[in-house]
Amino acid sequence: MTETFVIARPQELRTEMVRVWESVKALVDGEQEAVQLSVKKMSKRSAEANSLMWVRLHELAEQTDWHGIKLSPEEFKDLLSAGLAKSKVVPNIDGTGFVIIGQRTSKFSVKQMNELIELIHAFGAERGVRFSADPRLIGRKAA
Known part of the structure; x- marks a missing residue:
């Protein structure tokens, strides 16, 4: 076992x-x-953390917006991970917007992934998002 x-x-x-x-x-x-x-010591995020991140991003996308604009879960991921990592932002090639450069959550360490999930929770809580039960806790005995 x-x-x-x-x-x-x-x-x-x-x-x-x-x-x-x-x-x-x-x-x-x-x-x-x-x-x-x-x-x-784990240097890479876990599949469990990745799954939780996507559950939370979908809940954000369903229940809130950003300055009146509905964003997809992927767009919320870009927004929040860029805020966490202080990514570089450059003008789009056609000059109609901006692009976030170099942000890859797949390269996040365990610590960075946990910080992103905590940021998602804080961001959602400020906007009244009701998150589902933490799937990582299902089936665990209380200590």
Whole structure:
């Protein structure tokens, strides 16, 4: 049996470590031959975080606008990730607008992705967006 525990934010440390302890204790109590525990720093965002980001961006797009303009989830991603990363903005080649240069959320670190998700939550909360339950919490026991 293999379990993976991801601690993405400092405030999750205690809760996740309790879950790790409970899981390891169950294995030891079950008289397994050996238990191996590995800890590694994740440098790339997880698929779980990516999924949560898109759920939240769709909720934003459905429930709010930006200065009276309805934006798609992709456009909200561009807007919010550019604000987070302080991206470079240049005039469009035909001079009718602007383009955000060099912003790729696929290259975000775990920390950057968590900051983006927190920014999405704050941005939505300021505009009265009602977010669904955090899908990462479904099925977890309360600690």
